[in-house]
Amino acid sequence: MKKPELLAPAGNLEKLKTAINFGADAVYLGGSKLNLRAFADNFTDDELKEALEYAHERGKRVFVTINVFPHNEDLIGLEEYLKKLYELKVDAILVSDPGIIMTARETVPDLELHLSTQANNVNWKSAQFWHKQGVKRIVLARELSLTEIKKIRNKLPEDCEIEAFVHGSMCMSYSGRCVISNYMTGRDSNRGQCAQPCRYKYYLMEEKRPNEYFPILEDERGTYILNSKDLCMIEYIPELVEAGINSFKIEGRMKSPYYVASIVKAYRQAIDAYFENPKEYKFQKKWMDDLTKASHRVYYTGFYFGDANKQAQESSNYIREYDIVGIVRDYDKSTGVATVEQRNRVFEGDTVEIFRSEGDSFEICLNDMKNSKGQKIEVAPSAQMIFTVTTSVELKKDDMLIKKRD
Known part of the structure; x- marks a missing residue:
């Protein structure tokens, strides 16, 4: 078995250094254009150059997100931006739109392409299609079970990698393909500006009784009908490895350096412990202790074991002790x-x-x-x-x- 890559978020240069120092094999970040975290600090060209030097000196890789669904005006300057990333020696770009993929293959054919989770890849046939378009790695949709992931892995050629989220916030919509934010606030989640209306508190209004709002009660504070628990798979490292996942991805480009440090360290130790002796491997409580100290919502295993109906959470509050x-x-x-x-x-x-x-x-x-x-x-x-x-x-x-x- 090949040890999977541990991939961490880097919302800015400090978080990138933190992720690498605490054990990440690679980081993903947003550059100056076309990424889905418009309100993160993101990286200027000079900061990206420094980030790449810092990572490469330590044998780590850097992936840049270009995973928006662009409108016509978003395509202006795309070729120049791709050339700049290639010249800076970015290790790969994360993409989701066929137009950006086609432009990348025409402009910088040697730049490695990773298909973003925004592309909603949930079956092996789609994965084969994207691989034939020049995509080296498929970042799977978060709505897949381990059984489905194993089947996708078995149907793909060995040189096609798969990446999956193992920790962090979950979206109530298919891997982020959501229009509620755009509808309610004019901020398009598919262009990096999500206002997270799924975290809002909602009331019910009956058609013939306008302006009479009834809380959808689950407790005295109401309920959050679209809210989701956080994903946490730290207790299932063997299962993730056996499913053939090449890269374990942590969500959180908007989170703090302490969040990055604690999550990366826990998964680093768990992965290393498993590969030191798979037959004698035992989960250690201290790893979960570190994860619960970082700001988080209630943890759950997402879709991995087919219990998606238990993913909803009754509160949008974070646990922050x-x-x-x-x-x-x-x-x-x-x-x-x-x-x-x-x-x-x-x-x-x-x-x-x-x-x-x-x-x-x-x-x-x-x-x-x-x-x-x-x-x-x-x-x-x-x-x-x-x-x-x-x-x-x-x-x-x-x-x-x-x-x-x-």
């Missing part, structure tokens, strides 16, 4: 002083957990807190302010300080 409060930027061994960049308010004397790319987490107490001028402070209240603390436990650059909410 921990906050990232800082990132270590430097540590002086001679003095025990750590320099930290603040991410959330934190106080002198707080106990925080140190989360790093390797090894288990551990706790320290924040003592002798000072600002960048060396003045004693009791709290670090300002976003991204630099402060120092003293600790006898050696910290490392890029260690994350996380704290359980009161």
Whole structure:
């Protein structure tokens, strides 16, 4: 068995570096045009160049999303953009529209193509079709079971890879092909501007009683009839591997660096543990502990085991019990002083957990807190302010300080 690629989201340069540092084999990101996360930070051309250098120096790959469904005006400048990505040595582009695929094959025939999940590939015949159009990898629709994935794998040639989401937010519509946002807000989800109306709270109005709104009650707060739980397959690594999936994909380009770090680390450890000794492999509770500390909705296994009717969730709220409060930027061994960049308010004397790319987490107490001028402070209240603390436990650059909410 070939070890699957662990593919992580990179909403900006910091998240890309975090994903790679915490164990991702590859990252996917949005460039300056035509990607389905218009409200993510995305990458300028200069940032993309830096990202590619950072990844390639470490033997990692970078995939750029060009997965919108373009209108005529969106096609202006497409050829130039594709040429620029090729010249920058992007490893592959994610595409969903036949027009963009055709343009890519004509303009940059050597650039690897991955079919986005937006193309809704749910059967082996469609996968064969796309492969014949020059697509190297099929990103499967999220509405497939493991049984269906196995059949698709068996029907495809070996050089055609398959990629599947294993963790993250789920859409109430077929792999994101939704028009509700466009209808209600004028923001087209198929062009990267989804307003997520599936997370709204809805009421029922009877035809002959206008302006009388009746809540669809499941509890005292109402219900969210289109809302979905988050996907989590950390407990089923053997099943995913045996299904022949080449790339395990994590959703979350809009999520925080801590989310990226915790999810990537957990799946990295689980995949590596399985391939060290498949016959003796056992799921470890600490992996799920890390996943539940990151902001998330209730976890479920999606469509993988045929229980899609259990995917709905009664609340749009996130479960968020921990906050990232800082990132270590430097540590002086001679003095025990750590320099930290603040991410959330934190106080002198707080106990925080140190989360790093390797090894288990551990706790320290924040003592002798000072600002960048060396003045004693009791709290670090300002976003991204630099402060120092003293600790006898050696910290490392890029260690994350996380704290359980009161």
